Amino acid sequence: MDVKVYMQQVGRQARAASREMAKSDTNAKNTALTAMAHAIQRDAAKLLEANAIDMAAAKTAGLDSAMLDRLSLTEKGIVSMAEGLLQIAALPDPVGEITDLNFRPSGIQVGRMRVPLGVVGIIYEARPNVTADAAGLCLKSGNAAILRGGSEAMHSNQAIAACVREGLKAAGLPENSVQVIETTDRAAVGELITMREFVDVIVPRGGKGLIERLINEARIPVIKHLHGVCHVYIDDKADQEKAIKIADNAKTSRYGTCNTMETLLVAEGVAQSVLPPLCKIYQDKGVELRGCEASRAIVPQMLAATEEDWTTEYLAPILSIRVVKDMDAAIDHINTYSSQHTESIVTEDYSRARRFLREVDSSSVMVNASTRFADGFEYGLGAEIGISTDKIHARGPVGLEGLTSQKYIVLGEGHVRG
């Protein structure tokens, strides 16, 4: 197979399908989503079988346990994949929404209409559930999708794709509005990220290597998520009980997620009282602590943190801790080392809360809440296609709205410009 020819064909089909999708009504899209969900539940056994083939190959290839974990489909996972599609069906249709329609002095009425982006290319790794989530989100937002999953999940993805196609067909929507790339050739990615005439945006869900490749090679806009080096800052005006609860939850409720705290900042005025009980909790849960000198003077069991720790996303039971003079020093640390994902301040001080919200330059900024809330479901967006740490187009969790754009509409009665 000539990969370029194949990808051009996929692109051309996606572009044609995207024009149909942009026009399709809410009812058809919801019918498709519901039919996909039913097909996935009905075919649960087939999906598990396909996944077993992928899992066996992955084990033979010696993939690590985190990778195997992401690759594996369970009965529960299949149910929640189907439920995710039904939830997307229940969300309001963003397409066609008209806002801010106002008369101008010239007499014309000017407003904005929400429209699909067109063709969305999604590049992801092992997780087969992304196939259903991404298909569902792109469909509801009126886009055509080209999905490029990890080669290790090929059988699982194709089985899910069959259910997706069945749903599209049931609703009379073009089957090419969701295409799963059928080759494992890495050159397919190179084509996907440079076919400007056929693809409007690329959404990568993968590690740093993929993101770096996109920054260098993509010729199409990318909605990207670099990584999550999230911070909690415990202010000297914090309620200490809330502080300990939040700092515990932000680190230990899950270690492998991008909204997990990786560095804890503590105001020097309360370090002495907050750090000992908090570190006890971490140590009891087996979290390795790496502190600055001032923190280690208070909790000597900590390892010494190096400069590298401040920029590291551990995705593991490891936490770096730094004592800072005050909120300004905390904001400086964050704006220097953070990946601009999510940061939280714990304080009862009104003016500091207000300043922290304004001055911290991250996609989610919180007061008295755990960073773990940074998530499309928790924010009420429904499913998310990723969390953007960019500033352009979409910032933070990206749901249906992030997969759309707004065009201007102008209504007149024969108006001309003077």
Next chain:
Amino acid sequence: MDVKVYMQQVGRQARAASREMAKSDTNAKNTALTAMAHAIQRDAAKLLEANAIDMAAAKTAGLDSAMLDRLSLTEKGIVSMAEGLLQIAALPDPVGEITDLNFRPSGIQVGRMRVPLGVVGIIYEARPNVTADAAGLCLKSGNAAILRGGSEAMHSNQAIAACVREGLKAAGLPENSVQVIETTDRAAVGELITMREFVDVIVPRGGKGLIERLINEARIPVIKHLHGVCHVYIDDKADQEKAIKIADNAKTSRYGTCNTMETLLVAEGVAQSVLPPLCKIYQDKGVELRGCEASRAIVPQMLAATEEDWTTEYLAPILSIRVVKDMDAAIDHINTYSSQHTESIVTEDYSRARRFLREVDSSSVMVNASTRFADGFEYGLGAEIGISTDKIHARGPVGLEGLTSQKYIVLGEGHVRG
């Protein structure tokens, strides 16, 4: 001078200034804009002198008359540059605006806060007024700006930049929040569009060559404007008087603007009655007409249009004309050949108007109005930094809002995720 070292220095200064700008209050920004406007008016004679040097050099270099026209500063132009800054001062400050702050089932409150993009790089050609406009828009939206004007406008730009710096200083804002690049070395552009650590977005205002270079070489998101191949479609349900008025205005009110109609589409049912009086108007105004076979059968004086005409932005008194079967054929033509800038339908038919608005995939879609309205001032955005024909981030005229992003804010009282 080592261009790379120089540009890195400019970038570092811009990044530092952007952090101050993000925090600066509305009053300081408006004070700066007002002081800039006054300095520009006071220094009118100096600006004219500087411009005279640029103009003399440009004439010696044999620049064409369109280029000289764009380069020239007049007293009237200086007044409107100053007025533009005062108008930007009068616009509401977008930064810090909080919207959609709602309670979630978990008890947290989630909303969005509008924030500056950070550092905006603007690359433009001869027009010196862009220096003031771009500085004003970036300032009001809380961004730092790096401006790279055409080398032929160097003296004019530096004179305007002195007024801008004076305004910033008067308001106590960092002078580096607007930097005009002082080298004419083209390598400076290469640095500007790849300094990912210092620049958040590039806004080009230039020709196709510049845009192509950015698509291939930029490593930073670009808000771009390809070109304007705008259409008016006269439906067979059009009010013919309105149709003629709009089609005349869309072409002949100005020939050199991107929102000028370049192709006229006419439903075959009314071509016979609309084309003769309309073409008479065009011919009286010296507009060269290039038609399809069906149009030439009605108005034989037209030249024959070629395939190339359908994608050409003439920016001149030339118009291509095509007779189409119906609205579907018109939409097909537009979605195939248009540059997705601005299209208008003239019709009294409710359902067709509604479908045209929905199905035409351009940054501005109009009913019964001249394409010439596609403009930031006409839309009520105040000044515009450009008109985006992209779908990502900003579409259509880009004003203050297009120079900002939205981050999520979360307010809790010690909330943790279950």
